[in-house]
Amino acid sequence: MGRPRGFDEAEVVRAAAALFAGRTYDGVSVDDLVTHLGVHRNSLYKTFGSKRGLYLAALRWYLEHEVHPLVASLGRAGDPVRAARLASEAGAGLDFLLLATVERAPVDAEVAAEVTSALHAVDGALGAVLHAGPDNGRRADDGGASSALATAFTAALLGLRLRAKAGGPDTGPDRAGAALAQRLDSTLSR
Template sequence: MPRPRAFDEETVVESAARLFARRGFDAVSIDDLVGDLGIHRNSLYRTFGSKRGLYLRALRAARRQILQVMSAADPLQNLCRAVTSEEIGALDLLLMAAIEQGRADPEIAAEVAGAFAELDGYTAVLGNGTLSTATLLGLRLRVCVGEEMAHLPPNRPGRQTDQ
């Protein structure tokens, strides 16, 4: 009889997503995952199959998280907050996955492309959805390297505010 899990899968996936977003798939070893996530190597393999299996779960969880943010009230304001946040989040994992694994792994490329297409649907209210999403993701990259985005309008991106 197998022992019950001594860890919460969703918490492990969220923690792994932050680790992969911060360092990238290739720079995270199984030892890093075991140490940072506090689970045993055998549990990792039994639950997720492999490091790649955990990565895919983390990527899919990030995609769901973005959809939840976008389906809440005022999705563009929520997306603007995610873009300007100093926290490592779901957008960071999508960007890292696109850059690092997108060309090499068709399954990861499909997940990222699907997430970007979903974002395009929400950002289409700003005009061209693809261009708007690309602009917001570019802004996110600028935040990741420490650029201040305080000059962005506090309400919807692209909407002028009265001064």
């Protein structure tokens, strides 16, 4: 019988998610993981198989614990302006999704599937909010416009997060997201 594991796997996965959210997959070496997570190299490989295995576990943890709760909150937002505020408040909580989308999804089918599913969930929650009329009633059939706008809204929110990550002068992502939401709401109200 082997030695009992000397680390909390869930804690290691959570910490790895934070590390990958800040530095990208290619920006994190196995040595960085070993040092930052306090796990021996052999233990890391034995438990996760590879750096990619740990990355996938971290991505799935992040989607379950960060993105899915955001999606639920967006679904309860009631109006596009509140949804934009909630998404803007997620701030750095969207970083791992953003980085996985641009860095790993184009070259890794499993990451692409996870990211696509998460983006569809965000789009769906935003689409429901955009399609809801005053007092949470339903707007008349908009021919799929609210769904298309939700996809654009999701892309804009991720773009605002990208701008915020770039630093420099204040890009005002909260204000820009709220302005976009108000414009979308007024467009759908016509």
